[in-house]
Amino acid sequence: MPNIVVVGAQWGDEGKGKIIDILAKDAGVVARYQGGHNAGHTVVVNDEEYILHLIPSGIIHPGKICMIGNGVVIDPEALIGEIEGLKSRGIAIDNNLFISKNSHLIMPYHSIIDKESERSKSIGTTGRGIGPAYVDKVARTGIRMSDLLDSHLFREKLELNLSNMNYLLYNVYKSEQLDLEEIYSKYMGYAQKIGKYITDVSILINKYIEENMNILFEGAQGTLLDVDHGTYPYVTSSNAIAGGACTGLGIGPTKIDGVLGVSKAYTTRVGSGPFPTELKDKLGNDLRSKGREYGATTGRPRRCGWLDVVVVRYSVIINGMSGIALTKLDILDEYPKIKICVGYKYKGNIYNEMPHESSVLWNCEPVYEEIEGWQESTVGIKRFDSLPKKAKVYIRRVEDLVGVKIDIISTSQRRDDTIIKRNPFRDY
Numbered sequence: 001m002p003n004i005v006v007v008g009a010q011w012g013d014e015g016k017g018k019i020i021d022i023l024a025k026d027a028g029v030v031a032r033y034q035g036g037h038n039a040g041h042t043v044v045v046n047d048e049e050y051i052l053h054l055i056p057s058g059i060i061h062p063g064k065i066c067m068i069g070n071g072v073v074i075d076p077e078a079l080i081g082e083i084e085g086l087k088s089r090g091i092a093i094d095n096n097l098f099i100s101k102n103s104h105l106i107m108p109y110h111s112i113i114d115k116e117s118e119r120s121k122s123i124g125t126t127g128r129g130i131g132p133a134y135v136d137k138v139a140r141t142g143i144r145m146s147d148l149l150d151s152h153l154f155r156e157k158l159e160l161n162l163s164n165m166n167y168l169l170y171n172v173y174k175s176e177q178l179d180l181e182e183i184y185s186k187y188m189g190y191a192q193k194i195g196k197y198i199t200d201v202s203i204l205i206n207k208y209i210e211e212n213m214n215i216l217f218e219g220a221q222g223t224l225l226d227v228d229h230g231t232y233p234y235v236t237s238s239n240a241i242a243g244g245a246c247t248g249l250g251i252g253p254t255k256i257d258g259v260l261g262v263s264k265a266y267t268t269r270v271g272s273g274p275f276p277t278e279l280k281d282k283l284g285n286d287l288r289s290k291g292r293e294y295g296a297t298t299g300r301p302r303r304c305g306w307l308d309v310v311v312v313r314y315s316v317i318i319n320g321m322s323g324i325a326l327t328k329l330d331i332l333d334e335y336p337k338i339k340i341c342v343g344y345k346y347k348g349n350i351y352n353e354m355p356h357e358s359s360v361l362w363n364c365e366p367v368y369e370e371i372e373g374w375q376e377s378t379v380g381i382k383r384f385d386s387l388p389k390k391a392k393v394y395i396r397r398v399e400d401l402v403g404v405k406i407d408i409i410s411t412s413q414r415r416d417d418t419i420i421k422r423n424p425f426r427d428y
């Protein structure tokens with residue numbers, strides 16, 4: 001039985017939520033391995049919209065086992081809000097959500113530091129405290145989920161952290177200091193509510209793997225936001241790539257059978273950082289309004305541009321992708337000409353592989369290939385054969401350029417409006 005990673009092939013917001021929701025039907029377990037509530041995964045079922053930030057998108061399927069791995073950083077308040085929101089919509093959680101003991105807590109000082117440090121860094125973070133929580137994890141001063149279950153230990157760790165953090169808040173950021181008792185009692189209250197979900201996720205997931213259950217590893221963000229392989233420093237603070245599934249859940253690489261990359265038929269990015277195919281003109285605005293490109297987490301307008309296959313090809317390599325899900329094809333329906341970026345031009349040189357020098361990425365000119373648009377609606381098409389001829393030409397050209405097959409094509413936000421040529425769980 002296969003275990004499949006679903007990973008973003010661009011800068012996040014590729015439509016991973018919808019693809020995970022579709023594949024979750026055939027999975028026994030859906031597990032998140034990194035990031036935090038910076039993610040925003042939108043799933044539309046029977047015209048009902050669900051936006052998930054922390055809990056795997058598989059939760060919408062009744063009874064599906066959902067796990068949050070050690071690689072995720074968790075703001076308990078956000079988690080509780082999400083649990084309660086789902087419960088109020090009739091979604092069962094209590095017997096099927098498991099949270100790793102080793103996942104790290106986002107503390108109130110993390111989001112303050114995140115916002116304060118933005119003034120000098122200007123990364124355009126979500127301001128949710130994600131980066132500073134990972135800083136503490138790597139500095140070995142972080143507070144983990146398991147600490148929440150031991151009130152004495154939690155208090156001890158909080159005291160130690162808070163004395164340093166209050167110094168930083170007061171002296172460096174000229175910000176108000178935080179009160180120990182207030183945080184302590186708040187977090188003990190959280191422990192009461194989420195204690196029952198906390199467990200050894202690594203042991204549990206490996207048990208399910210042994211039992212031959214289908215496992216779906218849910219990536220958040222995207223390859224170009226990966227802390228090691230993305231457009232550093234304009235990245236998030238975790239390993240969003242497929243390899244992150246191993247460290248972020250405690251499973252061996254031999255347990256992964258396939259990697260499905262999710263890419264939009266065009267490109268978007270939120271926050272700062274280089275974006276070679278960005279369209280700052282009317283066309284970019286048009287893509288934004290047609291594609292409703294506003295952040296699911298912060299509501300920020302997303303920057304929009306043509307599909308960049310230099311980026312997607314790079315993602316195919318870094319993740320060892322075995323297939324691609326192409327989303328939002330329908331947003332390109334009306335354009336008479338569609339552009340695909342096949343390389344970058346900078347100071348007389350052509351780059352066909354992703355350059356890492358920020359000078360190149362910021363200043364290069366995209367080299368475009370122009371394809372004829374199909375100018376017909378593809379909304380709701382469910383079979384590849386039913387697509388307009390020119391849309392098929394476009395898809396086949398993208399396949400050739402990125403070097404991997406497009407297995408799934410999304411033709412609207414709705415669950416059913418999807419062409420599935422190859423389901424990684426069924427056609428393994």
Ligand code: IMO
Nearest residue numbers: 012013038039040124125126220221236270271
């Ligand atoms: P999903 O899972 C899009 C971006 C932020 C910022 C940078 C760092 O919905 O695809 P952070 O708060 O993580 O320290 O911000 O990363 N970013 C995302 N952009 N989708 C996401 O997640 C993102 N998560 C973080 O905008 O540029």
Ligand code: MG
Nearest residue numbers: 012013039040
């Ligand atoms: Mg997002």
